[in-house]
Amino acid sequence: MSPDDYCAAKVKASGSSFAASFRFLDPPRRQAINALYAFCREVDDVVDECSDPAIAQAKLAWWRDELGKLEDPRRKPEHPVTQALAAARERFDLPVEQLEEIIDGMQMDLDLSRYADFAQLQLYCHRAAGVVGLLAAEIFGYTDRRTLKYAHTLGLALQLTNIIRDVGEDARRNRIYLPQDELARFGVAERDILNSRHSPEFAALMAFQAQRAREHYERAFAQLPTADRKAQRAGLVMAAIYRTLLDEIERDGFLVLDRRTSLPPARKAWLALKTWLRG
Numbered sequence: 001m002s003p004d005d006y007c008a009a010k011v012k013a014s015g016s017s018f019a020a021s022f023r024f025l026d027p028p029r030r031q032a033i034n035a036l037y038a039f040c041r042e043v044d045d046v047v048d049e050c051s052d053p054a055i056a057q058a059k060l061a062w063w064r065d066e067l068g069k070l071e072d073p074r075r076k077p078e079h080p081v082t083q084a085l086a087a088a089r090e091r092f093d094l095p096v097e098q099l100e101e102i103i104d105g106m107q108m109d110l111d112l113s114r115y116a117d118f119a120q121l122q123l124y125c126h127r128a129a130g131v132v133g134l135l136a137a138e139i140f141g142y143t144d145r146r147t148l149k150y151a152h153t154l155g156l157a158l159q160l161t162n163i164i165r166d167v168g169e170d171a172r173r174n175r176i177y178l179p180q181d182e183l184a185r186f187g188v189a190e191r192d193i194l195n196s197r198h199s200p201e202f203a204a205l206m207a208f209q210a211q212r213a214r215e216h217y218e219r220a221f222a223q224l225p226t227a228d229r230k231a232q233r234a235g236l237v238m239a240a241i242y243r244t245l246l247d248e249i250e251r252d253g254f255l256v257l258d259r260r261t262s263l264p265p266a267r268k269a270w271l272a273l274k275t276w277l278r279g
Contacts, residue, residue, distance in 0.1 A: 129159035
């Protein structure tokens with residue numbers, strides 16, 4: 001299996017909504033975004049699947065070393081994902097330091113299971129998703145550097161949506177990404193989240209989180225220059241799918257503690273096609 005095939009298989013196996021936005025890209029861009037997504041999945045899986053923090057630390061250190069090989073002509077990447085990233089970096093000039101920031105986000109997952117306030121959470125979102133948006137923008141292409149602001153803000157919006165969707169799943173890993181000061185403001189006890197106790201207070205807290213995510217989407221759209229809208233359609237497809245997911249979660253009353261809301265593949269495909277054709 002070639003590095004590109006490995007990454008494509010990783011994307012397909014994930015069942016992620018992101019895959020729907022990749023299918024319309026030309027082959028070089030699709031291969032590059034597959035490599036980026038596969039890298040994100042690999043390092044995220046280190047944190048999610050390693051029960052021993054020491055092993056997870058060692059694996060993240062290994063991935064950092066792999067990224068170092070992208071800038072050292074004397075060394076060759078070993079992993080198929082890093083090999084695919086090497087080709088993507090050569091074609092689209094992807095900054096290695098931004099790839100390293102994604103690992104910094106995963107390191108935060110090892111170091112922190114609670115976030116005191118939104119400022120602290122925002123740093124995590126920047127590392128875990130904002131820089132992914134910046135890298136994706138390089139792959140999709142742009143002519144106006146203001147597009148990078150859009151891409152970063154959109155990455156934050158997508159991550160905030162993920163946090164809302166995954167509250168219960170994260171709690172079962174003893175992680176709470178909702179800011180602690182906001183839990184206190186809405187009268188939601190940490191134990192209620194950990195024990196999957198839905199309440200009117202929790203629904204109000206989640207409505208507040210959803211409004212913040214929507215504000216990020218609107219800010220991102222306002223930051224996207226018209227000249228780059230067509231090039232950035234894949235990101236707009238992601239936004240359409242995730243905003244619809246957010247609407248569904250809210251329509252269900254934010255019942256995210258004991259279930260994970262998702263959109264049927266056919267609906268995601270329809271949203272992707274409609275958004276892509278709209279241009």
